Amino acid sequence: xxxxxxxxxxxxxxxxxxxxxxxxxxxxxxxxxxxxxxxxxxxxxxxxxxxxxxxxxxxxxxxxxxxxxxxxxxxxxxxxxxxxxxxxxxxxxxxxxxxxxxxxxxxxxxxxxxxxxxxxxxxxxxxxxxxxxxxxxxxxxxxxxxxxxxxxxxxxxxxxxxxxxxxxxxxxxxxxxxxxxxxxxxxxxxxxxxxxxxxxxxxxxxxxxxxxxxxxxxxxxxxxxxxxxxxxxxxxxxxxxxxxxxxxxxxxxxxxxxxxxxxxxxxxxxxxxxxxxxxxxxxxxxxxxxxxxxxxxxxxxxxxxxxxxx
Amino acid sequence: xxxxxxxxxxxxxxxxxxxxxxxxxxxxxxxxxxxxxxxxxxxxxxxxxxxxxxxxxxxxxxxxxxxxxxxxxxxxxxxxxxxxxxxxxxxxxxxxxxxxxxxxxxxxxxxxxxxxxxxxxxxxxxxxxxxxxxxxxxxxxxxxxxxxxxxxxxxxxxxxxxxxxxxxxxxxxxxxxxxxxxxxxxxxxxxxxxxxxxxxxxxxxxxxxxxxxxxxxxxxxxxxxxxxxxxxxxxxxxxxxxxxxxxxxxxxxxxxxxxxxxxxxxxxxxxxxxxxxxxxxxxxxxxxxxxxxxxxxxxxxxxxxxxxxxxxxxxxxxxxxxxxxxxxxxxxxxxxxxxxxxxxxxxxxxxxxxxxxxxxxxxxxxxxxxxxxxxxxxxxxxxxxxxxxxxxxxxxxxxxxxxxxxxxxxxxxxxxxxxxxxxxxxxxxxx
Numbered sequence: 001x002x003x004x005x006x007x008x009x010x011x012x013x014x015x016x017x018x019x020x021x022x023x024x025x026x027x028x029x030x031x032x033x034x035x036x037x038x039x040x041x042x043x044x045x046x047x048x049x050x051x052x053x054x055x056x057x058x059x060x061x062x063x064x065x066x067x068x069x070x071x072x073x074x075x076x077x078x079x080x081x082x083x084x085x086x087x088x089x090x091x092x093x094x095x096x097x098x099x100x101x102x103x104x105x106x107x108x109x110x111x112x113x114x115x116x117x118x119x120x121x122x123x124x125x126x127x128x129x130x131x132x133x134x135x136x137x138x139x140x141x142x143x144x145x146x147x148x149x150x151x152x153x154x155x156x157x158x159x160x161x162x163x164x165x166x167x168x169x170x171x172x173x174x175x176x177x178x179x180x181x182x183x184x185x186x187x188x189x190x191x192x193x194x195x196x197x198x199x200x201x202x203x204x205x206x207x208x209x210x211x212x213x214x215x216x217x218x219x220x221x222x223x224x225x226x227x228x229x230x231x232x233x234x235x236x237x238x239x240x241x242x243x244x245x246x247x248x249x250x251x252x253x254x255x256x257x258x259x260x261x262x263x264x265x266x267x268x269x270x271x272x273x274x275x276x277x278x279x280x281x282x283x284x285x286x287x288x289x290x291x292x293x294x295x296x297x298x299x300x301x302x303x304x305x306x307x308x309x310x
Numbered sequence: 311x312x313x314x315x316x317x318x319x320x321x322x323x324x325x326x327x328x329x330x331x332x333x334x335x336x337x338x339x340x341x342x343x344x345x346x347x348x349x350x351x352x353x354x355x356x357x358x359x360x361x362x363x364x365x366x367x368x369x370x371x372x373x374x375x376x377x378x379x380x381x382x383x384x385x386x387x388x389x390x391x392x393x394x395x396x397x398x399x400x401x402x403x404x405x406x407x408x409x410x411x412x413x414x415x416x417x418x419x420x421x422x423x424x425x426x427x428x429x430x431x432x433x434x435x436x437x438x439x440x441x442x443x444x445x446x447x448x449x450x451x452x453x454x455x456x457x458x459x460x461x462x463x464x465x466x467x468x469x470x471x472x473x474x475x476x477x478x479x480x481x482x483x484x485x486x487x488x489x490x491x492x493x494x495x496x497x498x499x500x501x502x503x504x505x506x507x508x509x510x511x512x513x514x515x516x517x518x519x520x521x522x523x524x525x526x527x528x529x530x531x532x533x534x535x536x537x538x539x540x541x542x543x544x545x546x547x548x549x550x551x552x553x554x555x556x557x558x559x560x561x562x563x564x565x566x567x568x569x570x571x572x573x574x575x576x577x578x579x580x581x582x583x584x585x586x587x588x589x590x591x592x593x594x595x596x597x598x599x600x601x602x603x604x605x606x607x608x609x610x611x612x613x614x615x616x617x618x619x620x621x622x623x624x625x626x627x628x629x630x631x632x633x634x635x636x637x638x639x640x641x642x643x644x645x646x647x648x649x650x651x652x653x654x655x656x657x658x659x660x661x662x663x664x665x666x667x668x669x670x671x672x673x674x675x676x677x678x679x680x681x682x683x684x685x686x687x688x689x690x691x692x693x694x695x696x697x698x699x700x701x702x703x704x705x706x707x708x709x710x711x712x713x714x715x716x717x718x719x720x721x722x723x724x725x726x727x728x729x730x731x732x733x734x735x736x737x738x739x740x741x
Binding site: 056058060061078079147148149150151167169170171172197255256257258259260261262267272275276277278279282 | 383396397400401403404407424426505509510511512518523536565566567568569570573576579580583585700704706707710711712715716718720721733737740741
């Protein structure tokens, strides 16, 4: 048996070897352009940022020497702790709110579609409108709404209702939540789309079985829907966390990071260091810090991702 | 068949820009014959044929058309900057360092020292007569002159900050800080917001406020460009000027929302809405008010010099735009100088009513002999430009951060000023 198998397998193995030898020269022309593009447009800038982080390069001068002082000086800057805290509050609040709201809207839309209700497409489209608005434009729209002048958008409505005006942007304790609100408005649609797609992929048989077992709506949500959405939720969390960490366009047009540094997140701080202070090396260190935070969070989420056999 | 139609449509769409380039007119992108052997790439602000105001856009189109008509064999390609001037200027400096800058460009006067220090600008001295250079206001001449005595840009327009007021509510011009506070509080009693000024994360916040520091004789940097505003007498003057703004907010003479204002348009909006009777603005806003206010409302508005701690301690910030050459081709540098002279040095001042930097233009151009422009010219006598130090943009950034903390009451003035000084000094050490 063994001998027969061995003789039977030998020609196959030989054939495979011949085939791989034959295919090998044809793989490189296909892969090489991809490697070149990735190397040139993705890896080279990353290496350049790494190189700059160990120099003292500004837009005005670069003595070409390598040093650890930029790294040490940057990470020991007194304002960095506050910047990181502001970034944490902004990112955590935005991610949680976008995830929850995106899931709620997707559940409502899927349930509405299941019942054949009118308007589900309108709800989906309306949510997506906010998503396609560029960040700068979104910031300007919210700046008009939050304007604290007597003719400002939201305060005018509050006055009509007899309520006192709110210091949306000038109160250092409130301004962060105004910025989070504007970011959640813009980012919820993405979560809604991901959750909607994941909800549609759940096998209806699971719900039928749950109903047969007498599960109510809350139990179906907790024991069928959410476990089935686990992978989608975690992937969505990774994506929106990285997206939120990199957000600065909406903030720069809404508050510019102020008042003071009340809404200056890490990405905006990095932008200011490079474009206001012209310091390429400090900007590079901060960019690497952002990369490390994003990768770290992605790894944490990845640990909770269901494995193939789950 | 469908594929063929699509191909034809695509070809037609691709041909459209080509036919636009083919016209011997300024299209917003290019001027001059497409087969011209020489081409000058000019990067501009909205001071050009793409101005949002159709009258100004048309006026600039005429100037550029006349310019290309005067210079046979040349084509001018126009590139437009976005509204984020700081970012645009930083990007242009980076491009210039790597040899990818446009041939000729508009450079904001407050970052000109950075461009000069980095050695990316070409000398304009061979292309401007001594008489022309001598007519420049001294602070303008100093601003464009390099360490070698050559001029590296042509500073063609300047501006200044003034105090606008609605005379129906505030009849007399406040001359001191105390008078300003009293006038603002009086306007609040009449249902107004009080005095408005830039207080957000915006260059205007620093620049508009600096007059209060300069008026006392304060200095931001020393002769070597090192920050000194947080030391000795300068620190006292600095804190005094910051506390003036702080007191305006804490007393109710200014609304708390000034900490969020980072745009001169907000003042025009407040004037149009009739919610403010007093604001610190730029001279160019007078023309804007003409377009946003009805004539009978406009008649109520006037302006005066910025107040100081006393009547005799007053100043105002002066800025403006320059044209400079990056190209290493002498023919293009000369063409850039020609563009600065023939379009911007005088004609553009007249078109936009932007204050000229040459003293003789105030009598050469009739428009600058008006009472309004004479008053602006008078205020320019106490004008002060931002220091020509590479660290200035970071000092400005730190002042904006400090102002936000102070105006919202988040931090004591002394502590916020010291933090700003420490950060500015650290930035100086790295430049």
